[in-house]
Amino acid sequence: MNQLISLSGIRRTYQMGGETLHALDGIDLSIQQNDYVAVIGSSGSGKSTLMNIIGCLDTPSEGHYRLADEDVSEMTGQQLAAVRNRRIGFIFQSFNLLPRVDALHNVMQPLVYQRVSYRQRKARAQELLERVGLSGRMGHQPNELSGGQRQRVAIARALVTAPSILLADEPTGNLDSSTTADILNLFDELHREGQTIIMVTHEPDIARRCHRQVRLKDGQIIEDSRSAMTTGKEEH
Template sequence: MAVTATHGAAPGKDWVIVTRQIKREYDMGGEIVRALRGVDVAIRRNEYVAIMGPSGSGKSTLMNLIGCLDTPNEGEYWLNGMLVSDMSDDELARVRNKEIGFVFQTFNLLPRASALQNVELPLVYAGVSADERRKRATEALERVQLGQRIHHRPNELSGGQRQRVAIARALVNRPSILLADEPTGNLDSTTSEEIMRVFEELAQQGQTVVMVTHEPDIAAHARRVVVLRDGVLASDESREQFIARVGLTHASH
């Protein structure tokens, strides 16, 4: 199993994400929990990467750091050439809104709003005009094959369609990274395959996709799989290497 060092990665060149020896500790009632113990990861622009590991491995902590929802105790995190590990909360919020599109396990859609209105929401906060909002939200929904469902509310959509609305919402600000947290966790296996095809199509179109999952068969859809264990990088492999190592026989492209 290959573990890739990132010290040679030049932030802001081909690399959209570079972490250097990032550490994150939490004080849990007087007990120090070392969630990340010095992790180096570099992700190129337009890569499709899965971050995987069992519960307690540090993958959710790493996702929160990559998503600018948290900052490390030690180490550096560079996003699109910006050193974000030293930023204030306000600066992080601006970077997060501009650079990162989030897709969550639970969809987080407004129940009384149409698909179009849900997708427009980040653009409302960004101060984009109504005409431009509608144009960009419609384009994002068409990218995830929901152009015929733009006026449907979440309760009129299947679970897979709801997740596609959430993906469209994450794309509408044209982020540098699409960050997906257990995106198939609430879906059955057939619908999960449908959502994985959406991510693959987005990756083929040049979108950088980072997906966090604990499921090997879901991780195997990415082109590269980073595995964490006990807060350190256990392996960093191509899709083919990962499938061969864990013995998956039915993963599809």
């Protein structure tokens, strides 16, 4: 399988008063195309910090990050923004949709930064909203949608640029159990279609459903295992 992500010696420190806080303390991690990874660990273990670095929202204090043959750790803010727009789809617990903007225009928004006509943006956004089962809700604003529907809009928006990686930081954290099941089924389908997915979760059963589990503690990886079902097939 093709390697997509390679992190080596990644550290992220924060200066707090006189103290140095090590949010990530020497992370080495490789992720292949079509990997389906759960990032787990207790609160404060560094999960979101790791996701933000992988998603090019933040840069490491030390170490190297290669994303599909580009050394992302050496890039300027503007270069990073371009990589983020081209390669990353990010989904958050709180959806992060634009308020007072309908589903269609929320999903079209990432394409504004690409050289695509309004017509093409609209067609592509409609295609993705259909893909996530929201063809009947394109004209609804976020406050006119349920939590599960909002997260589907967010997933469509994340996928509209055909990103190399789908990153989800506790995507079902604000959803009830039946809506959670729907959203997880959608992730499973996207994975089967070839999408690379990295998901932060607190739920052991959600983590098991992913094919690989990476556990953080105090900014370090203390466990990296694959679900029994997929071992062998995905090993290389």
